[in-house]
Amino acid sequence: MSTMKWMRDPTAETESVMRARRAPPKSLEGLTVGLFDIGKTRSDEFLNRIEQRMGELGINTKRFGKPTNAKVASKEIVDKVVREADVVLIGLSD
Amino acid sequence: MSDPLIRDGLVVFAKRACETCLLVENEMRRVSRELPGFRIISQDDPQFPSDVADVVDDRSLDLSWLHRIEIMPTLIRFKAGEEVERVEGWDRAGWQRMTGITDIGGGLPPQRPGCGSMSTQPGIYEKLEARHSGKTWLAARKVEFGEHTDPVEVCYERGWTDGLPVTPPTDERIIAMLKGTMRKPDDIVGRMPPNLADCTVEKVAINAVMAGCKPEYMPVLLAAIEAALEPVFTLHGVLATTYFSAPIIIVNGPIVKLIGMNSGINALGQGNRANATIGRALNLIVRNVGGGRPGEVDRSTLGAPSKFTLCFAEDESDPAWQPLAQARGIAPGKSAVTLFQGHGPEAFVDQKSRTPEALTKSFAMSLVKIGHPKLVQSARAVLVLSPEHYGIYREAGWDRVRIERALYEETIRPGAELVAGADGVGEGIPASRAGEQVPKFHEDALMVVRAGGAAGLFSAILPGWLAGRSRTELQPVTKEINE
Numbered sequence: 001m002s003t004m005k006w007m008r009d010p011t012a013e014t015e016s017v018m019r020a021r022r023a024p025p026k027s028l029e030g031l032t033v034g035l036f037d038i039g040k041t042r043s044d045e046f047l048n049r050i051e052q053r054m055g056e057l058g059i060n061t062k063r064f065g066k067p068t069n070a071k072v073a074s075k076e077i078v079d080k081v082v083r084e085a086d087v088v089l090i091g092l093s094d
Numbered sequence: 095m096s097d098p099l100i101r102d103g104l105v106v107f108a109k110r111a112c113e114t115c116l117l118v119e120n121e122m123r124r125v126s127r128e129l130p131g132f133r134i135i136s137q138d139d140p141q142f143p144s145d146v147a148d149v150v151d152d153r154s155l156d157l158s159w160l161h162r163i164e165i166m167p168t169l170i171r172f173k174a175g176e177e178v179e180r181v182e183g184w185d186r187a188g189w190q191r192m193t194g195i196t197d198i199g200g201g202l203p204p205q206r207p208g209c210g211s212m213s214t215q216p217g218i219y220e221k222l223e224a225r226h227s228g229k230t231w232l233a234a235r236k237v238e239f240g241e242h243t244d245p246v247e248v249c250y251e252r253g254w255t256d257g258l259p260v261t262p263p264t265d266e267r268i269i270a271m272l273k274g275t276m277r278k279p280d281d282i283v284g285r286m287p288p289n290l291a292d293c294t295v296e297k298v299a300i301n302a303v304m305a306g307c308k309p310e311y312m313p314v315l316l317a318a319i320e321a322a323l324e325p326v327f328t329l330h331g332v333l334a335t336t337y338f339s340a341p342i343i344i345v346n347g348p349i350v351k352l353i354g355m356n357s358g359i360n361a362l363g364q365g366n367r368a369n370a371t372i373g374r375a376l377n378l379i380v381r382n383v384g385g386g387r388p389g390e391v392d393r394s395t396l397g398a399p400s401k402f403t404l405c406f407a408e409d410e411s412d413p414a415w416q417p418l419a420q421a422r423g424i425a426p427g428k429s430a431v432t433l434f435q436g437h438g439p440e441a442f443v444d445q446k447s448r449t450p451e452a453l454t455k456s457f458a459m460s461l462v463k464i465g466h467p468k469l470v471q472s473a474r475a476v477l478v479l480s481p482e483h484y485g486i487y488r489e490a491g492w493d494r495v496r497i498e499r500a501l502y503e504e505t506i507r508p509g510a511e512l513v514a515g516a517d518g519v520g521e522g523i524p525a526s527r528a529g530e531q532v533p534k535f536h537e538d539a540l541m542v543v544r545a546g547g548a549a550g551l552f553s554a555i556l557p558g559w560l561a562g563r564s565r566t567e568l569q570p571v572t573k574e575i576n577e
Contacts, residue, residue: 003241008234008263010254010300010382012291 025087028059034085037065043091050089064088100133101175104192107158109137112166112209114184117202119143122167125193132193137166137212158213159222165208183208220273224265232265233280233296249304254382256374256402260304271299274309275316283316284323286384287330288391293319293383298375301382305375310353311368313575314431318343318376318405321433321571328435328568332559333386338398338437339559342476343373343405344543346419347429349575350407357407359547362439362478362554373405398437404556409481409544416494418543422572429575434476434541435561435568439554444483450490453483454497457553458504462534464557468512468522470532474539474558474570477501480546483553498540505534536565 025031033054035047047063054061064081066073081088106122108115115122119142125132126146133150136142137158140151152158161170165182169192172178181188184206186199213222239248245262249255261267272279272295279296286293295316302315322329322341332339345355356366364370380386388394394401410417419430442460447453457477464473479487479497487497509530514522523532539558546553561568 004238005241005243005245006236006238007245007248008232008265008268008300009237010234010263010297010304010378012286012289012293012297012383012385013235014289014291014385 028087030060031086032060032062032084034064034081034088035061036081036088036090037063038069038090038092039066040069040092047089047091050091100170100172102172103131103133104129104169104171105133105135106167106169107135107137107152107161107163107211108142108167109209109212110139110142114206114208115142115167117206118167118184118189118199121189121199121202122146124198125195128195129193155213155218155222156226158211159219159226163211164214166211167208168211217270220270221266224269231279232268233294234268234300253387254304254378256378256381258402260378261306263300263303267303268296268299271303271307271309271312272296274299274302274312277316283319286323286379287386288333289385291383291385293379297383298379301378302371302375304382305378306367306371307375308353308367308371311372311375313577314343314345314349314353314368314429315372315375317431317573317575318372318433319379321431321573322376322380324571324573326566326569327433327571328561329380330391331561331568332435333380333384334391334393335559335561336393336395337559337561338394338396338400338557339435340398340401340404340437341373341376342400342434342436342438342556343376344418344432344434344476345372345405345407345429345575346410346417346424346432347575348427349429349577350410355407357409357545361406361409361545361547362404369405369407370403373403376405377401377403400437404436404438406545409546412484412488412544414488414493415484415544418541419572421494421541422570424572424574429577430572431575432541432570432572434474434556434570435559436474436476436556438476438556439478440557442553442555443551445551448486450487450492450497450500453486454500454504457501460555461501461540462505462507464534464555465560466521468514468516468519469560470512470523470534471536472560474535474541476556476558477540477542478546478554478556479542479544480550480553481544481548482551484544494542497542501540501542502533502535502537506531507534508532538565541570 035051037043037047051061062085066077122134122143123146134146135150135152135157137152137155140149169181170177171192179192181192186204190196190198212218246259249260249262277295281295283293283298353368355368386392408418418432420426424430444456447456461475464475509527509532512523512532513525513528514520516522
């Protein structure tokens with residue numbers, strides 16, 4: 001059973017304790033949207049539909065995935081997504 | 095007292111690893127036999143005393159901490175959950191009175207001092223305090239991470255380090271650090287640039303933990319922060335400048351020996367914990383509390399290793415020498431920090447001058463090069479005078495005032511040599527000053543500090559920030575350390 005540990009914040013606490021997310025792009029024009037299949041049942045159905053709809057809108061897409069939802073993505077897979085996509089949409093299925 | 099174990103009656107706290115407890119082991123057994131409800135609470139071994147049933151196991155030391163036990167053994171009487179009487183160590187009359195057994199300890203000496211309670215040992219006490227109360231009174235927010243995550247890496251990921259690993263600021267370590275000062279954790283030391291964030295004593299302690307400080311360094315660090323926050327120190331500018339400068343800390347007084355600072359061999363270098371971590375803590379506080387990070391408000395073109403830390407003590411071993419702090423108004427016998435905006439060190443070598451006059455001229459040749467040989471009246475400088483070079487002045491009877499004055503005079507040069515374009519070099523002072531005799535420094539801009547190992551006709555120059563367009567615009571700051 002995993003438990004959380006903690007340290008105390010040495011900063012002036014002017015920023016969120018969570019790391020800031022990157023701002024979403026204003027437009028998808030010219031960007032490649034990664035469609036990431038985590039390997040769970042029927043997530044492909046959802047991503048197929050998204051891929052089709054984005055294609056109709058002229059948005060570039062690229063499919064990525066990992067073999068099983070039971071394991072985290074390997075560094076190689078994450079690096080590949082970072083190299084080849086600008087934004088990522090993850091299909092969680094169910 | 096909320097523990098139902100000991101609401102009423104007598105209890106004794108003891109441990110096997112205590113000579114006095116071993117001495118009274120038979121007496122504890124006897125009380126246990128004759129007084130129903132008597133409880134023995136053992137800190138280190140629930141089988142001690144042997145042959146006693148139901149010894150309370152306090153190897154966690156929680157009960158000892160809750161009852162503020164300091165001495166082994168401690169006999170306490172409770173009534174309705176409240177403590178009404180306590181005897182520490184072995185005191186025959188006290189034990190006879192409290193137990194009502196009039197002949198107990200008859201064969202023992204009347205008194206015997208006890209041993210220390212394990213709950214008060216350094217390191218253990220802080221853990222207990224963190225477990226029982228620190229979690230509620232520390233104000234800094236918690237940053238959680240998974241059990242299997244390396245906390246040092248968490249500090250890196252969050253941008254809390256200067257590039258070197260930091261000690262993770264856990265509650266136990268922060269509470270131990272706060273023991274190093276009488277100041278309250280929520281006292282505000284000042285507003286830390288560049289973001290002008292309130293810097294509490296607790297935030298100082300957290301960053302001191304990360305830097306690797308010991309609790310006894312806290313008074314020095316707090317004084318250094320107060321000095322850095324004096325407006326004439328211009329800490330925001332020191333951080334933001336494209337130049338090389340950072341706060342340099344020079345420590346004087348009795349605290350130097352107390353915390354083991356180095357003023358001798360390698361005083362400006364690595365290897366001494368206090369020297370290394372006090373300076374580092376100040377810079378971490380600017381980074382973490384103030385938000386001053388390289389590439390953001392810190393715009394230094396090249397930076398300098400001294401931006402990690404440059405903190406050292408002055409050698410006060412020669413009673414003929416007036417220490418820097420006294421020269422700057424601190425009473426003898428008091429400790430102080432002096433903060434200087436600078437970097438370094440730059441090497442100075444002279445193995446042949448044997449008179450104070452020759453050595454002063456020699457120093458002047460190096461001092462005029464600070465920043466650029468043709469730039470004048472902007473930077474201050476610290477001259478770190480080694481024992482061998484100092485010996486030449488001492489033999490001739492020169493004191494601090496005379497050395498500093500002579501260095502000022504020897505660094506005055508003809509303006510014609512310094513004007514822009516002279517010697518084919520673009521840098522320089524305006525042509526209008528060609529006819530003047532131009533000093534390199536303002537009159538109060540040189541500080542001599544004694545430090546270094548006994549061998550070596552080497553000294554060091556710590557060049558100051560080239561921003562002092564007037565002599566009052568930025569100044570070093572000296573603050574007494576409140577121990």
